[in-house]
Amino acid sequence: MARAPGPSVRLRLTLSYAGFLMVAGALLLATVWVFLLRYVPDRALLVPSGTHLNGGVFPVRSALLRVFAPRAAAALGFLLVFGLVGGWVLAGRMLAPLTRITHATRTAASGSLSHRIRLPGREDEFRELADAFDTMLARLEAHVAEQRRFAADASHELRTPLAISKALLDVAHADPGHDSEALVDRLRAVNTRAIDLTEALLVLSRADRRSFAREPVDLSLLAEEAAETLVPLAERHGVTLDTAGEVAPASGSPALLLQLTTNLVHNAIVHNLPAGGGVWVRTGVRPAGAVLTVENSGEPLSPLLVSTLTLPFRRGSERVRTDHAGVGLGLAIVKTITDAHGGTLTLTPRRAGGMRVTVELPQPGPRAGG
Numbered sequence: 001m002a003r004a005p006g007p008s009v010r011l012r013l014t015l016s017y018a019g020f021l022m023v024a025g026a027l028l029l030a031t032v033w034v035f036l037l038r039y040v041p042d043r044a045l046l047v048p049s050g051t052h053l054n055g056g057v058f059p060v061r062s063a064l065l066r067v068f069a070p071r072a073a074a075a076l077g078f079l080l081v082f083g084l085v086g087g088w089v090l091a092g093r094m095l096a097p098l099t100r101i102t103h104a105t106r107t108a109a110s111g112s113l114s115h116r117i118r119l120p121g122r123e124d125e126f127r128e129l130a131d132a133f134d135t136m137l138a139r140l141e142a143h144v145a146e147q148r149r150f151a152a153d154a155s156h157e158l159r160t161p162l163a164i165s166k167a168l169l170d171v172a173h174a175d176p177g178h179d180s181e182a183l184v185d186r187l188r189a190v191n192t193r194a195i196d197l198t199e200a201l202l203v204l205s206r207a208d209r210r211s212f213a214r215e216p217v218d219l220s221l222l223a224e225e226a227a228e229t230l231v232p233l234a235e236r237h238g239v240t241l242d243t244a245g246e247v248a249p250a251s252g253s254p255a256l257l258l259q260l261t262t263n264l265v266h267n268a269i270v271h272n273l274p275a276g277g278g279v280w281v282r283t284g285v286r287p288a289g290a291v292l293t294v295e296n297s298g299e300p301l302s303p304l305l306v307s308t309l310t311l312p313f314r315r316g317s318e319r320v321r322t323d324h325a326g327v328g329l330g331l332a333i334v335k336t337i338t339d340a341h342g343g344t345l346t347l348t349p350r351r352a353g354g355m356r357v358t359v360e361l362p363q364p365g366p367r368a369g370g
Contacts, residue, residue, distance in 0.1 A: 009098075010091045017087030018080060025079040029072045097126035101133060113141035161194040200329040203259055212253035212340075216364055219248035219257070219292045220283040226261040227281060230269060238275045239296075241265070245283030248290035251364030252341040260337045261292065263330045264357055268296035272354070289343070289362040298354035306347045306355060310335040334359070 097119055107115045116137060119130035168186055172178045227243040234241040250257070268279040282293045312332040331347075334357075338345040343361040350356055 010088070010095055013091035013094070014084060014087035017090065018083030021079050021083035021087075022076065025076055029075065033068060033072075097130065101126070101130055104133065104137075108137060108140075113137055113144060158194065158197060161190045161197070164190045197329070200333060203256075203333055212256060214251045215254060217250045217252055217254050217257050219250055219261070219290050219361070220245050222254070222258050222261045223265075223281045223283050223292060225258065226265045229262065230265050233266070234269050234279065237269055237272060237277070239269050239272050239277040239279055241269070241279050241281070243281040245281070246285065248283040248285055248292065249364055250290040250341070250361040252361065256337045256340070260334050260359065263334050264292070264294040264359070267330045268294050268355075268357075272296050272298050277354075286360065289360055291361075292359045293356065295350065295356045296354045297350075297352065300353045301349040301355055303349055306349050309347060310345065331357075 100117055100119060104115055104117045116134045117130040118134065119127050121127055165187060168183055168190070172180070172183050223243055223245065227241055231241060265279065265281060268281075272279070277297045279297075280293075280295045282295075284291045284293075310331045312329055335345050338359055338361075341361050343359060346358040346360075348356045348358070
């Protein structure tokens, strides 16, 4: 924002210090003058020798004023110079931390987020501000790095179906006798995957912005709806789907929470045993809020692998099925939706194989206007 130039803070502080010192000095001298006039007897006020006018002696008080005034003016002049010089030095020392903070701010504004103030010294207002600014820079740097990594991964994932489509079309163009029906089927599959990825990115972006209205939601109903929708998929994979639990009231976006539940059940089905697997969906209430738990059977998973599964486009090689690799955003969307609702997401490998995913959402607060 454009601003008109004005005096610096250091100059204003200097003038303030000097002005205060001048006022204090003037008050002190006025006090001394009043004290001399009111409480010192006239005979005690000696007239300096040589102060004669027309052969007579100045009146006592007039002579005192002639002696006192120039010395008072000299004292005030000294206080003015001392106040300006001392105030300028003191203001510079006091504002030195602010100069470092300003430099760090300009460095960050230029695009360098790795710079830190690291202001030394004991705790005070400036150091509290500097520490808060360093914390903000660290979080911002991590967020920007995450966004860049996500953009690079998303670009790679979106480029893959386009490259496959181009390759298929090039082959068909080079070989006019190529089976067009098979080409159409493959192009349809590639296009479907690109659409799924795009929709997943849109859901992820919407949840990350937290641009949704909160409504009362029952996680048990969402679990039943997701399970009913995915029963055909479970049957194709030979997976038994079991849903049970009690009413689990929460507050949030019904569409996003349904997406969360569907993603969890979908992942539990497709990342399972080749045959005879199971998925167990449970809902309940804890003191902290509503809980949704999705467990599945499968191959044993390491805690290190499980800890990375919520990262975008991270597909654990031990979990990927050749018939449904997905787009790599299922659990990333779950984590983003959970965070947007102020909840917690916990992934735990099961001893018997597979994984347990627990989503805990806070209890719904009072509705606005209620």
